[in-house]
Amino acid sequence: MSEAMQESGGQKRPGVTSACTACYQKKIRCDLASGKSSCSNCVLYSVECRPRLRKRRRVIGENRDDINVMQQSQTSPTVSTSFSPGSNQNHCQSSAEQSHTALAECLLGMARDETSMSTGRQNTDLQTHTVNMAREYDDPAEEDVQSTPMSLVHDGRALYFSAIEGRNQESTKAYPEGDGTSPSDIALLEASNAFDFPSRAIKTFLIDSFFKYCYPWVPVVERKWLESSSSEQPPSPLLVQAVLLAGSRVTSMGSVSSKDLYLKAKALFHSNQEKNPIVLIIACLLLQWWNPAGPERISLDSSVFWQRTGVGIATQIGLHRETSTQKNKTFRRRLWWSLAARDFQISAAHGRPKAIQTEESTVPPLTIEDFRQGDPHASCSVNYVSISEIFCRIGECHSRGLITDSMWLHFRNDLYFWIRELPSELRLFHQNPQQGLKEYGLLSRQLHIMYFVVLIILFRKPTMSNGPPPIETHSTSGLIVAASFIAGIFEELLIRDEILNLGPAIYKFFLLTAGVVLLEASKLRVLPDNDVAEDFDIIKRSLRRFADRYPSALATLHILEVLEQSQERQDVSVNTFRSERNVLPLFREFGPGLCRAWPLLEAGTKSHSTWAHTPNLGTGSMQLSSFAGNTAEVTESRNYIDDTMATLWSEMNDPLSWILDSSIFSG
Structure with missing residues (x-):
């Protein structure tokens, strides 16, 4: 019999949860509450089975609505899987308790100074402290994803000098930007027929093939982004060509050339025609389906090349850092961890260093809450x-x-x-x-x-x-x-x-x-x-x-x-x-x-x-x-x-x- 049961004479001691410490940390089902002295998981690996003591915190205040919000937050899912990518596991395991503590402190301060704060101020503070508690899917708006400005870059120099924080956009005006698409780029695009697409039937088939076979591994493309009628702004030619390439690599259709699709997408990528870094990163993921060479050869068309190019762009826009004010957080998580997973695979299989150092990332681990409800993948x-x-x-x-x-x-x-x-x-x-x-x-x-x-x-x-x-x-x-x-x-x-x-x-x-x-x-x-x-x-x-x-x-x-x-x-x-x-x-x-x-x-x-x-x-x-x-x-x-x-x-x-x-x- 466990110590908790012995101390209470066989009755469950107040504050003891139904899961043991080991099972709670792994976020797996525990059968300790069924009257056993040790759960099945701890018995399997000869681990000491210790009941987890839940720390109860006192909340001072008479606002029952706020207390109800806090109680609901304790059951809100912050992590839904037993394993999480990257090196943020400890942060992930304690995120619920940290969020609970932050909210409790917020409510305590509100109760002490309740007479001097308006209702609007209370709601603002509460929202600030609970912004990271629920992981709700936020549908990436098409105009946001398709028009992310290149100027929104991540400047890590502010880590050393706080005085320069927030001055990145001002400094970009100190020197002229590049000329954009040059005449030689335009000539290259015309020579490669970069803006020519297959017939409607072939295009639809390749897009369907992409979402059937490719999307589960790179869940960062919405079908509506590929449709001309989805907005006044036409879809990105680079994104469409990259999707068609990936779709062609998982089918046996002989009427379309994967090489031609790759050359079109490659020309669009290098011509500076695409100004959206998000689309550039997605393209780097999709162009890896071409991969004509293995690790025994040096190639500028291999998956390694496109993977590291995508990681470079991602870190420039701060995709590896997450803040409470960011829009489309769930989409950014999916994009970041899609890059990370490919990096994990390539690094391990080739025996070479990773391009992504996960300990430098503050992006929470990927969970099913980062996907649209009902997403089968x-x-x-x-x-x-x-x-x-x-x-x-x-x-x-x-x-x-x-x-x-x-x-x-x-x-x-x-x-x-x-x-x-x-x-x-x-x-x-x-x-x-x-x-x-x-x-x-x-x-x-x-x-x-x-x-x-x-x-x-x-x-x-x-x-x-x-x-x-x-x-x-x-x-x-x-x-x-x-x-x-x-x-x-x-x-x-x-x-x-x-x-x-x-x-x-x-x-x-x-x-x-x-x-x-x-x-x-x-x-x-x-x-x-x-x-x-x-x-x-x-x-x-x-x-x-x-x-x-x-x-x-x-x-x-x-x-x-x-x-x-x-x-x-x-x-x-x-x-x-x-x-x-x-x-x-x-x-x-x-x-x-x-x-x-x-x-x-x-x-x-x-x-x-x-x-x-x-x-x-x-x-x-x-x-x-x-x-x-x-x-x-x-x-x-x-x-x-x-x-x-x-x-x-x-x-x-x-x-x-x-x-x-x-x-x-x-x-």
Whole structure:
């Protein structure tokens, strides 16, 4: 029985909430109030279950309307997801209490000086202190988004010298602006037919394709902005061409050239014809669907180039800073976190520094309250940003050799809660995995591909560390099962011919990650050879299909083929295998569907009393009862996979290695 229950003789003590401290901080459902001494979440990870004490604050005053407002604010949603992108998690977790404190202090001051303040002044003060309490969707007005002046820039120099704050607009008059669109720019626009659009039917089809396949990953475009009749001001040619480009990259329409659309949008971007920085940032996000080159080449047309260009414009207008007086805050949040998510993905997959330092941002984490009510893609977008942020943080720690016990456990717990709190419509399996797969959904498959890739990165051996970690932070069984799930999902995508409908995530890297693991798994005798071979063949066929749209996928395929040929000459025979208990909770929401390697986990669960057995965080792993052999061979097999992954990640951290290693890219 918890301390709170003991002190009150089995009755709930006043001030004790129904959720424990750990569950409250993670914003997840807690069953402590059902009479248990510890909730299920704390039991699962051997965490001390402590009831949360709610601090009650006295409010002096007789204005019941104000008190009612304060009480309502305590239940207003400030964070709706268990994970939040960026490094603002602590700020996010305490935002409700901070807002409550601010309002209580406001009401206290109003009560003390009630006779000297008018009703209008009270309402003004109350509005000032409650401006950040509710996260209500504010529909971005078309005229605001389409006419944001270039002069509204963010001047960070005021951080050092307060005297210059607010004088930015005055200083812009000290020297003339650029000449705008030059004659050579106009000639370029005319040569590229930048203002010519496809026929109405094709244009409508491409816009529909954009909102079906692209919008969930970049929820920053309103359909009305693309319509000529939406306002007196015609739609931005750059925005329309960028949307058409993105739509053309997720369809198989042969009557329109994606390259022509890209060249038109690129010409419009560089001609200074577009004066709205918001449109320029959105265009930078959408032009990343072109991406003709991978990280092995330097390109001014790659997603990396457009991503960093967009981040540069965003920081110039202060998109990374949020104030209470800003208009269209929810739209700005969606735009900022769309940029951040792409930055997380690119940085982690390429092993290169981020363009966005989230600790410098004051933008609140993205939540479903930042979307229009009823938006079917809100949950997908929020969870996409969250898993991308986890992916990036794990990649950064690996590249810097900074994986510690507590950090590794933190990442593992983040992933556990991310997959557990995933909405029902985005899950692969029913709530009871034994009931099998849920109805097919492309968005859910894409999110789970990212999840399984992050698991592989989490469970591989860290590089550049000063020594082996005190606890087992890598798992061969976790690597193989996650890679097999990725292959199973891509098999569905191949059958449905939806490979080219995928979002802008780094799927070539995702396939490379799974392929490397499956290559090494083929040397182990814990699974039938046909199962591993089929999974690896799916990875290669998926890359070939990607190459139909993105030729850089051939470089990834070539890497796997070279590794396959070189490893065939090595004689590695392993008859034993170990399954770590730390792996099981991360696959608790899944079943055998889509995964040929699932028997590895089934064999592990047979060695436990229950599936949700509390993992031993300080020990290694346990022997599978169905395999017996030499322990030395087990260690050798584990290191075989880990060393290959370590070499690959080391090369990814060195951008030049992709170019200089002619043995990989020859032929």
